[in-house]
Amino acid sequence: MTTARQPVNALGLTRADYRGAPSTLCAGCGHDSVTSQIIAAAFELALPPQRVIRMSGIGCSSKSAAYFLGRSHGFNSLHGRMPAVTTGAHVANHTLLPLAVSGDGDTGSIGLGGFKHLLRRNVPMVYIIENNGVYGLTKGQFSATADEGARLKHAGVNELPPIDLCAEALIAGCGFVARSFAGDAKQVRELIKAAFAFHGTAVIDVISPCVTFNNHDDSTKSYAYGKAHEEPLHDLTFIPRYEELVEEFAPGEVRDVRLHGGPMIRLRRLATDHDPADRMAAIALLEHARAAGEFITGLIYLSEGRPTLAESLGLGATPLAELPADTLRPPPEALAAVNDEFR
Amino acid sequence: MTTARQPVNALGLTRADYRGAPSTLCAGCGHDSVTSQIIAAAFELALPPQRVIRMSGIGCSSKSAAYFLGRSHGFNSLHGRMPAVTTGAHVANHTLLPLAVSGDGDTGSIGLGGFKHLLRRNVPMVYIIENNGVYGLTKGQFSATADEGARLKHAGVNELPPIDLCAEALIAGCGFVARSFAGDAKQVRELIKAAFAFHGTAVIDVISPCVTFNNHDDSTKSYAYGKAHEEPLHDLTFIPRYEELVEEFAPGEVRDVRLHGGPMIRLRRLATDHDPADRMAAIALLEHARAAGEFITGLIYLSEGRPTLAESLGLGATPLAELPADTLRPPPEALAAVNDEFR
Amino acid sequence: MNEFAITAVTVNGSGSQTANNAIMRAIFRMGIPVNGKNLFPSNIQGEPTWFTIRVSAQGYSARPASVPILVAFNPRTAEADLAALPAGGACLYPGDGAWRPARSDVALYPLPVRELVAASGFEPRMRDYAANMVYVGALAALIGIELEALHGALVHHFTGKARPVALNFGVVQAAYERFMADFPAAPAASRFRLQRMAATTGQILIDGNTAAGLGAIFGGVSFLAWYPITPATSLADTLSAYLPRLRTGPAGHPTYAIVQAEDEIAALGMAVGAGWAGARAMTSTSGPGLSLMTEFAGLASFAEIPCVVWDVQRIGPSTGLPTRTAQGDLLAAYFLGHGDTRHVVLLPGTVAECFEFGWRAFDLAERLQTIVFVLSDLDLGMNLWSSDPLAYPTTPMDRGKVLSAAELERLGSFVRFADPEGDGIGARTLPGNPHPLAATLSRGTGHNERNVYSERPEDWKANMDRLRRKHATARRLVPQPVVEHDPAATVGLISFGSSDGAVREARDQLRAQGLPTSYMRVRALPLGEATCHFIAQHHACVVVEANHDGQLCDLLRMHCPAHAARLLSVAHSDGLPLTAEFVAESVQELA
Amino acid sequence: MNEFAITAVTVNGSGSQTANNAIMRAIFRMGIPVNGKNLFPSNIQGEPTWFTIRVSAQGYSARPASVPILVAFNPRTAEADLAALPAGGACLYPGDGAWRPARSDVALYPLPVRELVAASGFEPRMRDYAANMVYVGALAALIGIELEALHGALVHHFTGKARPVALNFGVVQAAYERFMADFPAAPAASRFRLQRMAATTGQILIDGNTAAGLGAIFGGVSFLAWYPITPATSLADTLSAYLPRLRTGPAGHPTYAIVQAEDEIAALGMAVGAGWAGARAMTSTSGPGLSLMTEFAGLASFAEIPCVVWDVQRIGPSTGLPTRTAQGDLLAAYFLGHGDTRHVVLLPGTVAECFEFGWRAFDLAERLQTIVFVLSDLDLGMNLWSSDPLAYPTTPMDRGKVLSAAELERLGSFVRFADPEGDGIGARTLPGNPHPLAATLSRGTGHNERNVYSERPEDWKANMDRLRRKHATARRLVPQPVVEHDPAATVGLISFGSSDGAVREARDQLRAQGLPTSYMRVRALPLGEATCHFIAQHHACVVVEANHDGQLCDLLRMHCPAHAARLLSVAHSDGLPLTAEFVAESVQELA
Numbered sequence A, B: 001m002t003t004a005r006q007p008v009n010a011l012g013l014t015r016a017d018y019r020g021a022p023s024t025l026c027a028g029c030g031h032d033s034v035t036s037q038i039i040a041a042a043f044e045l046a047l048p049p050q051r052v053i054r055m056s057g058i059g060c061s062s063k064s065a066a067y068f069l070g071r072s073h074g075f076n077s078l079h080g081r082m083p084a085v086t087t088g089a090h091v092a093n094h095t096l097l098p099l100a101v102s103g104d105g106d107t108g109s110i111g112l113g114g115f116k117h118l119l120r121r122n123v124p125m126v127y128i129i130e131n132n133g134v135y136g137l138t139k140g141q142f143s144a145t146a147d148e149g150a151r152l153k154h155a156g157v158n159e160l161p162p163i164d165l166c167a168e169a170l171i172a173g174c175g176f177v178a179r180s181f182a183g184d185a186k187q188v189r190e191l192i193k194a195a196f197a198f199h200g201t202a203v204i205d206v207i208s209p210c211v212t213f214n215n216h217d218d219s220t221k222s223y224a225y226g227k228a229h230e231e232p233l234h235d236l237t238f239i240p241r242y243e244e245l246v247e248e249f250a251p252g253e254v255r256d257v258r259l260h261g262g263p264m265i266r267l268r269r270l271a272t273d274h275d276p277a278d279r280m281a282a283i284a285l286l287e288h289a290r291a292a293g294e295f296i297t298g299l300i301y302l303s304e305g306r307p308t309l310a311e312s313l314g315l316g317a318t319p320l321a322e323l324p325a326d327t328l329r330p331p332p333e334a335l336a337a338v339n340d341e342f343r
Numbered sequence C, D: 001m002n003e004f005a006i007t008a009v010t011v012n013g014s015g016s017q018t019a020n021n022a023i024m025r026a027i028f029r030m031g032i033p034v035n036g037k038n039l040f041p042s043n044i045q046g047e048p049t050w051f052t053i054r055v056s057a058q059g060y061s062a063r064p065a066s067v068p069i070l071v072a073f074n075p076r077t078a079e080a081d082l083a084a085l086p087a088g089g090a091c092l093y094p095g096d097g098a099w100r101p102a103r104s105d106v107a108l109y110p111l112p113v114r115e116l117v118a119a120s121g122f123e124p125r126m127r128d129y130a131a132n133m134v135y136v137g138a139l140a141a142l143i144g145i146e147l148e149a150l151h152g153a154l155v156h157h158f159t160g161k162a163r164p165v166a167l168n169f170g171v172v173q174a175a176y177e178r179f180m181a182d183f184p185a186a187p188a189a190s191r192f193r194l195q196r197m198a199a200t201t202g203q204i205l206i207d208g209n210t211a212a213g214l215g216a217i218f219g220g221v222s223f224l225a226w227y228p229i230t231p232a233t234s235l236a237d238t239l240s241a242y243l244p245r246l247r248t249g250p251a252g253h254p255t256y257a258i259v260q261a262e263d264e265i266a267a268l269g270m271a272v273g274a275g276w277a278g279a280r281a282m283t284s285t286s287g288p289g290l291s292l293m294t295e296f297a298g299l300a301s302f303a304e305i306p307c308v309v310w311d312v313q314r315i316g317p318s319t320g321l322p323t324r325t326a327q328g329d330l331l332a333a334y335f336l337g338h339g340d341t342r343h344v345v346l347l348p349g350t351v352a353e354c355f356e357f358g359w360r361a362f363d364l365a366e367r368l369q370t371i372v373f374v375l376s377d378l379d380l381g382m383n384l385w386s387s388d389p390l391a392y393p394t395t396p397m398d399r400g401k402v403l404s405a406a407e408l409e410r411l412g413s414f415v416r417f418a419d420p421e422g423d424g425i426g427a428r429t430l431p432g433n434p435h436p437l438a439a440t441l442s443r444g445t446g447h448n449e450r451n452v453y454s455e456r457p458e459d460w461k462a463n464m465d466r467l468r469r470k471h472a473t474a475r476r477l478v479p480q481p482v483v484e485h486d487p488a489a490t491v492g493l494i495s496f497g498s499s500d501g502a503v504r505e506a507r508d509q510l511r512a513q514g515l516p517t518s519y520m521r522v523r524a525l526p527l528g529e530a531t532c533h534f535i536a537q538h539h540a541c542v543v544v545e546a547n548h549d550g551q552l553c554d555l556l557r558m559h560c561p562a563h564a565a566r567l568l569s570v571a572h573s574d575g576l577p578l579t580a581e582f583v584a585e586s587v588q589e590l591a
């Protein structure tokens, strides 16, 4: 299949091997950019496609699960319910690597409760929210992240303040919270790679413009706004293995964050010096950005150490899904003993 | 009905007029203490019972809606869904004063999403969570506010960190966030009074011990723990009208918080000096208390100014529910004109 | 004459709706009954869309089994579309595109799209829009749509804005003339030519969701809580669009409120809360949302709270196909809830009934103090139908049994669930009623007459028995079936909702084939006496419906066990509305 | 002899369960079939509880219509309880309490509760517990429960802990002796005396939820996601209690996982995710939770994901009464979901079947690749029944059609929803399967054979038709009805689930009254051929069920329209299990 010309990764797979079906989203949709970076990240990380599961809810964003990693199993589930389905899949087989795409409506409106409870359980997964401040697939209603004062054709003016999904994640105890912009391909890609290396739920809230319904210049979810206002906290690079570190930096210029199992995230300092290990600082950062109307992107918070759900449950190495029948069904003697207790 | 001996309030009603059916909760249940303070607060505020609606979900806490304000209409609705029902009731008749009781399971588990969206809409109401860290009515399972490491008969050890409903409320933009303890009758009562005066959703998270399933001394939701560890932020008094202020305090000793429409909350300084007007300080306070395992109570955050839902909707003085038929049904000419548009 | 259909195949998001609607409205304004069916994909842009316009002097509105005129403007599907064209048909297509049709038994009309668009004066980004006007003009020439009528339709569409009207009409005219020049003989030779009629005088052209939304408004809706979902969204949009105009109070305040909820659970929860507090409250949704509303539906029924739920059905189970039609939620809606729950369900069959049931649903909900479902579907709800004008409500608003403080004072007592009139309906009081006796704690838990929690077996039983008396009252109050009796018939046809059109047309075909039939269109659940009566009058009754499992047939079997053996099911569901031919053939096979 | 019942009325939260269970187990250990029905309030402490112990040499287990022995330990209800006592009955009550019974046609036995408790050695806060032991001892004396059997029952209850056994048994003994001393003639005069039998040899005493939980464990459950709700909670608790012991793997890791979800939507969502990923996944709930599961149920059915849902029914609609029984969720479960959704529903009628269906449900779910519901109820699930011991699964675990990588390699292609065997079931692959062909994107949207999104009408139809072939396969695979044919009978009785006991006993009563009946107990949906066959064989069939609307009768009418007219409904639901007398009388009236 792989022609000699195409670059291959450590598994001998080409980038094309990480593609999915052709997208049916609108030309220019931010979600398609995220899809590209998912493909790139998976290719560059040389993820075995069979170990990844792509999970989604319902929406244009959730449809995009069909457009990447066609060799991976996946579940395009119900509106707002991807967290529950992924939780079950993780428990059944904790050796799988869930990669989820959701929308701001899917996660922030109907799915908010499930999102928070997923984070509480720390189900290890990459959770990408393709946040466009609007319901794309149902043709442009306000979502819970819509700008206050935004105006839409039928719905009129949005009088409600937006939900900040990063702040919600932080308060829920999430250990990997990032925000990015579909127009910032490299950052999106590097964050996805880092998220795959994270030991727990990694949330990436990607502002991903809906070109059809919410891309007017005064929307904070538009390309124009994102391009003009994005303030990356740092220049972020994922380094799969510590040894690969070559470039040297002056002290204070970079911040290296070591992850469970070896990989590292290198944050090269830009204007500010945000310490992603500081939870209160992370909350304050978001609070400040909100008040100031700033669009900050990058790794907002990272802290490993909380057990994953499978760890909390004490599961062994063999996934539950792969246990043989004789392990699952206790022997007749066991039933005889049980019967005796009811006499 | 009112015998001469019983004290009456400004409406000529006695405390008994604010009672409900006899409680069927366990003897000593924290929820019954909260019920008493609801009755006391309503009596002292001289609330017209017919204007209050008592709202609840399902649980022992929610059952308690039957045990106070028997002269008020009420709706004991579905598990976790009181917020939606109250939202609808408010829109239908924004002159009503919703007083809601819920549980930690009702609000923090099944109802978390609805809770957050209610706060976003700023439905004006008193929202009391009777938080015992356990599902009382279903006989003692962990709720989302259960202590990490807590142990229960069937469920074993709780491996998950508790949700902090005050932090959740703050992040959701709630303008009145308080925490209290069922054992601190005065504070509960004064907070309820202040909450009634607040212009928006007022959340009071009352630690309310479940004597049957979660009152062992090492539970942070037990009477023993609460009595030993409660650290009130301030001594709080609700002052219905500014003129009633008589007592004089040394400067710095009190903080007076003026509410929309005249009333005031007087906070007498105790050990710390928390400024409830500072949102970031409020979040930091909770974060610090969590990390340090402290049980702080009092008014954590207060900020008026956001419009209520009825205001956002631009509703007029007459409740929608009271509009006459000729206002609700446009005249035949209007239909004729509409028909013309479809020709 | 005036009995044919046109399908325009385009790419969605390309603005072809404007073109298709202009064609329809022009024909309609020529006095000819017309009906449109839009088959669109569940995405926003770039996928094929089939829009079928049926012209029918006889007023038939079912999906035509065969469409002789094809506008092949989507190269991706053109080959298959052409293959489906019956011999003798006509195909209009961009002659300057890549696709070349290869059939000799149909008339082929290549259109110089690029050229005409280039000359149109449209800005480059609007070119797709202009392209569609090319087929409008060509079609006008071929089948004889009056240009004036087209102009009027465009004026209507652009609400009079001169510039777009001029631009678009310019293309139409140019294409018209070019077609006449290129194919001078075509119009005369065409088997499909329009002839002015007077059959649509006074009528309107409207979709069911708009009619339903207007019905709700004229029914005095005061609260809509909803969550977006195809194909129900445009019902809510209708309220957003018309309420500001029709229902702003004297002091400039809205006499209504609309809240977009965070999900369907909350949407119905809010409607229940508002209905409880005295508003005329509703929500609108489709299958997945209906499923999520199950628990609240049970509460509304058991706690006896008036509210209205519109379910604009799409094909299911599960997420199914959001843009395909079906009548598959009948059982779901009727039994929505656990335990012994059954509901009142209205089944509009025409856009006029969408309007009528739009207002009537509130009267029923408040009279019966219960949740009322109205089942429309994508075909009825989102497609355009020729219809008699919307008829102003014939009865005053019925707010049901609500006791004021004065009435309470007079009565001296209040028992929420007493049933003095034997109709199963107790009087209610609204929150805010100042009378000391008014208060009651509503609940979904078991209760006695006084609405107080009770575990006593007798209380439970008495309450359920009363609720069933109320259900019996509902049987009488809901819209009764429409029956057309043919004395010569031994076979009866039964259907509901949007299948009406196909069944009516099939009856004509069957009569022509020597099989006269009677017809009963069910308009609501619970079913009443009349249905069993109709069945008993016929040797066999064929129940026609657009779902897979024959759900109405099942309900009829339950309801009329004595005659269940006479019921035959013709149920078909593939996402498309039924055709008359399918119905007629199926009946012939069975009867 | 050995045919009577006792009701102990106490205050809940007072520990009377220990006393009542000790009595039951002691009688059971005397070889006498016994069954308990606990009528408890929906609160935690302080409300009246009625516990009825039925002693029946003939093994009858239905709720007795009349109970001749009353233990009146709840002063609040004592007067009403006494009034319900039939003439000739006996009433035991605290003689030193405030309440004084006033009836001369029953035997009155005041017991010196305070005195005995004071002498018991119990700590003050355990006094209520001690008081209950007083009636145990007194009853033992009156009706002849062997003290040794009681001692054994207490040893069982306190799992051998010497001190509580000694303390409690001390009170029992003292009360026994005191009763003998106070009423020396009573035992001999009692019309209700126990006689040792050998009818329970080998049997067990168990509740349905425990049996169901154990069934799941022996069915290899690997994942339980649940949310607490009465009366289903003890099913989940059984898994929590037994799994650590029965299912800890060789390396000390659990071979299962239990997650308490945040609500029922998530609970079923998790089970669906786990079933999809290859676990044997289940959830347990009751009515309100079932309603919330509607949307996911439709997904599991349409995306063809195996998982198991136990619905331990309580009385509804809505929140209803959490601690009262009913069989009211039959229609809800069968049709759970919008669109054309119908499910596989198992209907255990005994605790032994709760165990059997506990394991079988997984085999069916994985074989049929679908969600399987099991409907128990509060009566079956939470009450104690004498039963044959739980029988080890008779068939090996059936994991259904799952393709390994090696099989994929051999086949060379994978079409998820192909139906080569005509049973409607395609082979699936599990996530993690390393073969490059294995991957597929599961979905609730319309899809073709390859599980790719499709809006093509033919694809939709073909998929639904296949799903209905699968439903037909399910008809064959599910547990078939149990039929007892009486050749002399013209009347057939039909029932399901926990109503079995009342119907069996009623048949004996009817036979004695000269009305022989046949009997069919339906054990699953979808209904099969056998049901119509049974109906056809009888002039009339009476369908007996504990719900208000006659739901099984409705389903039978739908299923067997040809014979629908022969079906008569006896449906009754007030929160209590049916009595045989009610069933017999109702059948007499109808037949």
Ligand SMILES: Cc1ncc(C[n+]2csc(CCOP(=O)(O)OP(=O)(O)O)c2C)c(N)n1
Residues within 6 Å of the ligand: A058, A059, A060, A061, A062, A079, A102, A103, A104, A105, A106, A107, A130, A132, A134, A135, A136, A137, A138, A143, A210, C227, C228, C229, C230, C264, C288, C289, C292, C319
């Ligand atoms: C239960 C349910 N309700 C409503 C819908 C309709 N629906 C489909 S997508 C969508 C919103 C999607 O918005 P978002 O998650 O922001 O995704 P986007 O399309 O913007 O990427 C809705 C409401 C549905 N599929 N299911």
Ligand SMILES: Cc1ncc(C[n+]2csc(CCOP(=O)(O)OP(=O)(O)O)c2C)c(N)n1
Residues within 6 Å of the ligand: B058, B059, B060, B061, B062, B079, B102, B103, B104, B105, B106, B107, B130, B132, B134, B135, B136, B137, B138, B143, B210, D227, D228, D229, D230, D264, D288, D289, D292, D319
């Ligand atoms: C949909 C639904 N699921 C489950 C239940 C069962 N249930 C009743 S109360 C309750 C938990 C109540 O816990 P909480 O809100 O903390 O109240 P508490 O009893 O502790 O005061 C549950 C799960 C229900 N009534 N409805």
Ligand code: SF4
Residues within 6 Å of the ligand: A024, A025, A026, A028, A029, A030, A031, A060, A061, A132, A136, A137, A209, A210, A211, A212, A213, C044, C045
């Ligand atoms: S509608 Fe918006 S979100 Fe959906 S595909 Fe188009 S651009 Fe993307």
Ligand code: SF4
Residues within 6 Å of the ligand: B024, B025, B026, B028, B029, B030, B031, B060, B061, B132, B136, B137, B209, B210, B211, B212, B213, D044, D045
């Ligand atoms: S169980 Fe707990 S929460 Fe419920 S009434 Fe008893 S003490 Fe209160």
Ligand SMILES: [Mg+2]
Residues within 6 Å of the ligand: A059, A103, A104, A105, A130, A131, A132, A133, A134, A135, A136, A143
């Ligand atoms: Mg979106």
Ligand SMILES: [Mg+2]
Residues within 6 Å of the ligand: B059, B103, B104, B105, B130, B131, B132, B133, B134, B135, B136, B143
């Ligand atoms: Mg609680």
